[in-house]
Amino acid sequence: MSELSPNDAQQRLIDGTEGIYHVDAGAGTGKTFTITRRYANIVDQPAVEPEDVLLVTFTNSAATEMRERIVENCSYGMRELADAPIQTFHAYCYDLLAEHGYRAPTHLGIDDRITGSTRIVEDEFVEREYFREFYGQFRDRHPEYTDLFRVLSNPLEGLELVNELASKGVFPTAEGWYRDGADALHGSFGAFKSQFDAVNEPRNGGSKQSKLREALSGFGRSKTYRPDAPSKTELRGGRGTKQLDDSVARDVFESDRSELEAFVHDLYVEYLEFALARNYLNFGFLQLLAFVQLCESPQLRERVGFEYVMVDEFQDASEIQFKLALLLAETDNLSVVGDWKQSIYSFQYADVENITEFETRLERFAAELNDPDDTRVGFQTDNVERISLTENYRSTQSILDFSEHALETPATSSDSVDVEDLGEVDSLQSNAPFDETTIEALAHEDEYEAVLAKVQDIVGNADYPVEDEDGEPRAPTFEDIAVLTRTRDFGRELLDVAGEYDVPVAYDGDVELFRSDPAKLLLAWLRIVDSDADRGWAVVLERASYTIDEIDAILEDERYPENMAAFRDSLRELASVGSLTRRVFERYGMTGEYADVILHLVQSVHDSTTFTRGDLIRFIQDGIENGSTHGVHTSASEDSVTVQTIHSAKGLEYPIVILANMNEGRFPPRTRSSGVLRYEESVGVRQRKVYGEEGLYPHIYDNWRYDVYRRCLPDGYDEERRLLYVAITRAEHHLVFAGGEKPNTFLQELPVEVQDGSTEIERVVATETEQSQLPFTIASPDGPASYSPHSLMDDGVFEGGGESVEIERDGEGGMDFGTQVHDFAEAYVLGADVTPSNEHEERIQELIAGLTGELFAEEDAVLPLEVDGERVAITGVVDLVHLTADRVEIIDYKTDGSRRAQAEYRKQLSVYYHVLASVYPGREVTTSLFYSADGERVAVEPLSRDEVRALVQAVS
């Protein structure tokens, strides 16, 4: 945000430090700017210290940014604000419990304590492992719930339900439910009935059936209900009936759920006890216990309560977080700042009604929190001042005007938006220096290619002007463009295709860790160690460049390569999966970020449970299947297009946004609605499936009541429209919508003409100049002046470092054996008609045959280095450079006799590594040695630039 002085609305908020404020801060309206000024204004009062002001954000990075920007704007320095409560709800709750939460579990009747050693489980997959273990014990302890265990085929749904309840402030106690939790679990017929009535109203002035009746047209299709269920006709009435009978509502709502409720209670409280006994808390429990501790102790509220509470990004808050804010507010100096139109995190329990229904929820929650003997919210809640920030500092007016269409566009052909129900949309006014915006849409069956072609069309094109530093128009570069997508998969695919054409594209976001090479290899070795499983050996052998025929033969005879079998045996002797993991990664020289994160995960799971190899196998398989993601740092290269999900682009801005993947398929997902267990405020806790009576109906039946009531719950496309809105409002100057073979209704209905995309992509060629970017000078490495890998092979003596080392040979082919093999390899890559004359050459041939993409051999693989315009020679030549869309593999052939000189090879490969890494930014560069004696490929970890530089300088 570049504005220097606040506008009127911002100023009102900055100055209005006292009282309750509900701020509608639209996209790009200088929200952070205003909040930091307001904060500065508050703490600059003589009677107010930073510790009196709670400023809540939803990410740690947002908290850090806030803190930094506040320092710029107020009289306090970074040191004085270092401990100021500018943090996330989770971080605040953690601190609160660490200091005051010792007895928190006892308020729920749980005899346990929170201590300094209580950890937070941040990784959801690690927590799932814990939960699985808990669930196993729970099952054994509760034979009375056999029917529910059989219904709940996926135990993790239990965890999901527990987290959902925790996010809404529904907590168990040892004996029952905390405060009014029991009511919450039952739901309220009145609330349900009004939802029922709303969807059961006939449409088109009575000529058309209600939404509810239409939604139930498939009632009972492909499922079996218990015999007491009504038939489809009984439920809906005959053809021509317009709505369901009123009595259905009561029939659906009232059913005996006592067993389910008891089950949910026991599962919930016993899992909480399990976690506490294991000394860990998840994010939900963290907030749960902080809430309970605050609720139960007026003294604590007195002590930690804040004179001022501000919540940023309030549309991301869950119900429990709203309530926590109320408990922490000592006075009515409470302000919430957010934009309901950007609420896209419902799967993370964000509750958009916190902000759309702020005033009524505030009153209701305050009333619920207050007891006759304990006033927890001690201020008036009926005097809320609303401020709307509408001056936009990001986008052109064309884009801002267009963005409103997102909220009104139908998502499917049968969908319609009721503008009345929409909520208040305060139109934004642009501040852009010029508005030469293009808004266009394209669809092409080769969507990836079409998007990349569009990127190339835009870059350098004066028809797509963006702003330079002085606010003047300039032609765009790759960096100005962001491709936003709904799914990670699309982004990753686009990255692959971009690699094929050398279009500079970088993916920004988490990666699917378990689908990476290190994870797959680890899984393979685990399977080998466990049971010599074929699908383990196949992966390992393939990695070692055995051909399919060879692999088949080896698996058939179970005659595994000796060195591999020996490695397997050594793994079998290891006691822990942690050390096994480390050994596997060591063997392959995998020391990168991926391997580190996997090792860390394995160890964190292993530390606190009895984790076997079998468990680890399942853990990784799970990760692969579910595509579990983890933050792994990928270095951003220079001028390149950013690809990211819309969710991760929230809060960011780009001159040009291409919103891709606008294809059929519902989004965002609604996993919670399809689960077996579900909680909804109006109807309470419900189960979708029920079990037939023992002996009579041996199958699992669907619960017809569930099928009806779920059609009464709000189930629109509002969040999907908001996602669209968020994507559009990221754009400063230009917008492109892109779809594939089957564009979705959004793409068809938005007021923009959809053109046929072009797929003509110009291949980008790496330029010579990039090769001169290495900032260090290369001198001859040590060793004889004419040294090369070949010379080593030729005479078998390496004279580096002043001492001669005799290379041992198996006597397979005389002194120039290595040269022959290399000559064969080079001829083979260059397309000469050669046949292998020994098994070394055969293995190299197989290695090369298995590589797709471009291959550079021998002399072609030499990369001249230029430093300050001077050509610098490197002695030695790598044997093979293998180029694919996303990888550069540098491979040097060795027979087995040369292992002694590995340090030297490493140095040489490292130089190539850095050269190629700068020539092909964005691709993964690997260095390895291929041993033709056993067909094994060994990864070599390249030295860092500093290490190479130090070595080179030491020699020269």
Place this chain on the structure above:
DNA sequence: ATTATTACGCTTTTT
């Protein structure tokens, strides 16, 4: 114009 039935594609997002 409205309602009923069938065919088909997809298993998504992340503090």
Place this chain on the structure above:
DNA sequence: GCGTAATAAT
């Protein structure tokens, strides 16, 4: 198993 588009039936 679910929702949607396409198609058939009234």
